[in-house]
Amino acid sequence: MDQLKNPIISIKDLSFHYGNQYVLENINFELPRGAFLGLVGPNGSGKSTLIKNILGILKPHQGSIFLFDVPIQKFKSWDKIGYVSQKANSFNSGFPATVFEVVSMGLYGKIGLFRFLKKDHKQKVYDALQTVGMREYSSRNIGELSGGQQQRVFIARALVSDPELLILDEPTVGIDAKSVKDFYDLLGRLNKEKGLTMLLVTHDVGAVSDKITHVACINKTLFFHGQSDEFEKIQKEGLSSFYGHDVHVLNHNHGG
Numbered sequence: 099m100d101q102l103k104n105p106i107i108s109i110k111d112l113s114f115h116y117g118n119q120y121v122l123e124n125i126n127f128e129l130p131r132g133a134f135l136g137l138v139g140p141n142g143s144g145k146s147t148l149i150k151n152i153l154g155i156l157k158p159h160q161g162s163i164f165l166f167d168v169p170i171q172k173f174k175s176w177d178k179i180g181y182v183s184q185k186a187n188s189f190n191s192g193f194p195a196t197v198f199e200v201v202s203m204g205l206y207g208k209i210g211l212f213r214f215l216k217k218d219h220k221q222k223v224y225d226a227l228q229t230v231g232m233r234e235y236s237s238r239n240i241g242e243l244s245g246g247q248q249q250r251v252f253i254a255r256a257l258v259s260d261p262e263l264l265i266l267d268e269p270t271v272g273i274d275a276k277s278v279k280d281f282y283d284l285l286g287r288l289n290k291e292k293g294l295t296m297l298l299v300t301h302d303v304g305a306v307s308d309k310i311t312h313v314a315c316i317n318k319t320l321f322f323h324g325q326s327d328e329f330e331k332i333q334k335e336g337l338s339s340f341y342g343h344d345v346h347v348l349n350h351n352h353g354g
Contacts, residue, residue, distance in 0.1 A: 104131060104167060105128040105129055105130050105131065105164075106129050106130070106131050106165070106166060106262065106263050106295050107127070107128065107129035107152060107163070107164070107165060107263070107297070108127075108128050108129075108163070108164040108167075109125055109126060109127040109128070109152075109161065109162070109163050109164075110126055110161055110162045110163075110164075111124055111125075111126060111160060111161035111162070112124070112125040112126075112127075112148075112151065112158045112160065112161035112162070112163065113125070113158065113159055113160040113161055114144075114147055114151060114156065114158050114159055115159055120318065121144045121147045121318065122144045122147055122148060122151075122158075122316075122318060122319075123318055123319050124161075124319060124320075125148065125161070125316070125319070125320050126320065126323075127314060127320060127323055128323075129263075129295065129297060129312075130295075130312070131262075131295055132289075132293050132295055133295055133296070133311045133312045134285070134286070134289040134295075134296045134298070134309060134310045134311045134312070135296065135297050135298065135310060135311070135312040135313065135314060136298050136300055136303045136306060136310040136312070136313050136314070136326070137149075137297060137298065137299045137300070137313075137314050137316070138299075138300060138301070138303045138313065138314070138315050138316075139315060139316040139317050139321075140317055143316050143317040143318065144316055144317070144318055145267075145299050145316065146267060146299070148316065149265060149267055149297075149299060151163060152165070152170075152265070152297075153179070153181065153265070154170055154173070154176075165178075165179070166178060166262075177259045177260075177261065178261055178262045178263060179261055179262075179263045179264075179265060180204075180256030180257060180259065180261035180263070180264045180265070181256060181264075181265050181266075181267075182249070182252050182253055182256050182264070182265070182266045182267070182269050183252075183267050183269070184267055184268050184269065184271045184272075192241055193240060193241060194239070195239070195240055196236065196237055196238060196239055196240065197227065197232060197235045197236050197237070197238050197239075197240055197243070197251050198223055198224075198227075198236040198237065200240050200251055200252075200255055201223045201226055201227060201251060201254045201255045201258055202215060202219070202220075202223050202258070203255060204226075204254075204255040204256060204257075204258040204259050205219055205222065205223070205258055205259060222258050222260075223236075223254075223258055224236065225258075226254040226255070226257045226258040227251075227254050229254065229257060229288075230250040230251070230253050230254045230257070230284060231250065231284070232247065232250050232251055232254060235247065235251075244274075244277065245272055245273040245274070245277065246273050246274065246276075246277025246278070246280060246281060247277075249269055249270070249273060249277075249281060250281070250284065252269075253269075253284065253288075257288075261294075262294070262295060263294075263295045263296070263297070264288070264294055264295070264296045264297070265296075265297045265299075266285075266296065266297070266298045266299065267299045268299050268300060268301065269281070269298075270282075270300075270302075278305060279305070282305060282306045282309055283309075285298070285306070285309060286306075286308075286309035289309065289311075298310070307326065307330075310326050311325065311326055312324065312325055312326060313325075313326050313329040315329070
């Protein structure tokens with residue numbers, strides 16, 4: 099498979115610990131270009147710690163990380179990576195900014211802080227909002243939107259700099275079920291139609307099973323890493339032993 103020749107993320111023998119407690123041990127992991135990977139694992143399994151290592155927020159104690167074939171210590175092109183966090187748990191809905199202003203913040207890394215937006219910059223903001231179906235809300239205050247709408251705006255903010263990789267850390271926490279489905283439909287379109295590579299941290303891999311192409315399952319160590327159809331074949335007992343309780347494996351809903 100040609101995609102595997104130049105993975106966007108390549109992790110080799112990575113370990114990370116807080117004090118004497120190892121959170122990640124001997125992780126070997128690749129994310130092919132164009133893939134939509136679901137990163138799953140129980141609470142405290144090291145998912146967020148792995149993401150922080152990939153984003154350069156934390157440094158691994160052992161092993162190496164390559165981003166776009168560049169060692170992370172030398173990697174400078176952070177505008178190639180868009181990031182969406184658990185907005186619903188941390189965002190201040192009283193923040194006095196319009197949807198347009200929030201999305202334009204995603205351009206600061208390229209144009210500089212406090213710089214005026216040129217005509218082409220403004221068009222990029224509108225284009226990003228159009229992509230996520232929020233163009234008509236551009237002048238609304240961000241705090242007036244629903245949780246699902248706000249998260250679409252944060253997707254637009256991540257997209258406005260034209261990233262090649264989008265990392266989402268449990269972005270649907272606190273969002274209602276209907277909005278979650280619409281949100282995952284949007285991610286699926288971005289992956290299939292725009293070829294955007296994605297890494298999604300999620301507890302509910304079943305809800306997005308018909309969108310993802312690959313799965314990485316961790317609990318301090320890597321339990322599984324491969325294509326999503328291979329993950330479906332894992333017996334329920336195997337996952338239950340890994341998680342420590344009963345779990346549901348992937349359940350595709352091809353009927354929509």
